Amino acid sequence: MRRFFRPVMLLVAILGFHFPNIMSQVVNPDSCTKRLQDYMKEFPASDLCDVYKFCFQDVFGPAHLAIDSASAVKSIDGEIEKSKTLGGPDYQYTGCEGNYVRVNLSLVKKSTLTASQLASCLARSVNPPHPMSVEEWKYRWGELETILLNMKPSPGHFALDSESIESLLDRGGYAVHHSYSFNSTYNFHYRIVRRDIFESEILPLITKGKHK
Secondary structure (H helix, E strand, O other): OOOOHHHHHHHHHHOHHHOHHHHOOOOOHHHHHHHHHHHHHHOOOOEHHHHHHHHHHHHHOOOOOOOOHHHHHHHHHHHHHHOOOOOOOOEEEOOOOOOEEEEEOHHHHOOOOOHHHHHHHHHOOOOOOOOOOHHHHHHHHHHHHHHHHOOOOOOEOHHHHHHHHHHHHHOOOOOOOOOHHHHHHHOOOEEEEEHHHHHHHHHHHHHHHHOO
């Protein structure tokens, strides 16, 4: 857990008029606790870095990626070809607010949608609906980490990952990879799509496929 999060947040509360953007990013603890508990029930082998990624994607989506539609199609096809199995749900809403959706590559393998369709959705998802600076994200993550620390079950490797994430954020970075535990247990291969694009263009194809 970030060592100085509580004192800093107290200072921000006292001087809140100097930090309007940071103060606007405070999470709803009840709804976030429920979302994070549901996540840990579905993916109990997750380490803290995996939960961090789940929450970070809810804010930044795929904005940290350099996305070109043609390259994205090639990447999707290549990842499907080299993966023996594609586990995980067909789709998963991210973080506490569900601003983005993880779209399983198994949907392409099952021909529910094409790699080109998914790549197009991915490329149009790079602009976050609620932009946030890395500095603002530090405060958001500090609150989420406090919730996770008191939650049962809590993610594995909490202290180790916490220090690593803190160091990353202090350097101005924010993107992490999934843990070996997550990848080896779930083999969940996906791409991130903004919620409105997913619900208007991909979800109807999934629903149609299930009714065939």
